[in-house]
Amino acid sequence: MKQIVAIDGPSGAGKSTVARELARRLGYIHLDTGAMYRAVALAAGRARIALNDINALDELCREIDIGLVNTPQGLKVTLQGEDVTLLIRTPEMSSASSAVSSVSEVRRHMVRLQRKIGSGGGVVAEGRDVGTVVFPDAAAKFYLDASVKERAKRRWLELKERGIEEPQENVLNDISARDHNDSTRDDSPLHRADDALVIDTTSKTPEEVVEEIFLSVKELEAGCG
Helix, strand or coil: CCCEEEEECCCCCCHHHHHHHHHHHHCCEEEEHHHHHHHHHHHHHHCCCCCCCHHHHHHHHHHCCEEEEEECCEEEEEECCEECCCHHHCHHHHHHHHHHCCCHHHHHHHHHHHHHHHCCCCEEEEECCHHHHHCCCCCEEEEEECCHHHHHHHHHHHHHHCCCCCCHHHHHHHHHHHHHHHHHCCCCCCCCCCCCEEEECCCCCHHHHHHHHHHHHHHHHHHHC
């Protein structure tokens, strides 16, 4: 029986890399919840909506069209039909998405959409509240973590590969600020689900993490079959 796989953790812990490859190996859908908040932030910026304007953000989310398309090259994110996959992966969008994700009205709209996508199972969902809020009844829950220095290094290398030059110190500060915002927000703060398996990825390769989770999920599938 196909499962809902919930992968949570802080920024830079390896969630996206692991979730993307895990979904490919399992034949599941890759659901990147963080990309959805980034898309909202991009839409808000284009509409010149202040990130603390709750009513305007609420109205925006009622009309917004966010698409997540799994392709052989990875997850493609669309906004009103436009491919914004690269546009939402900038440092500015990271900060902006952290702000909009703290707005309860925005989270309500996104969680409803996320649950709709995952309603039939066969989904690898990644984010910061997947196992605690979006899919609290999921049997396969994992929490990825790594040292803040390692997470900042990974994010810096990722940006550099995309041609974005950012001082490592700035990236470290951004990661630390994101950790604080995500863990202290009033609505659905980042924390590990009590029944989630914690995996420290600091000294592990993405392949090792994928294999560990893959075996666990296959065992669950067999047990529920």
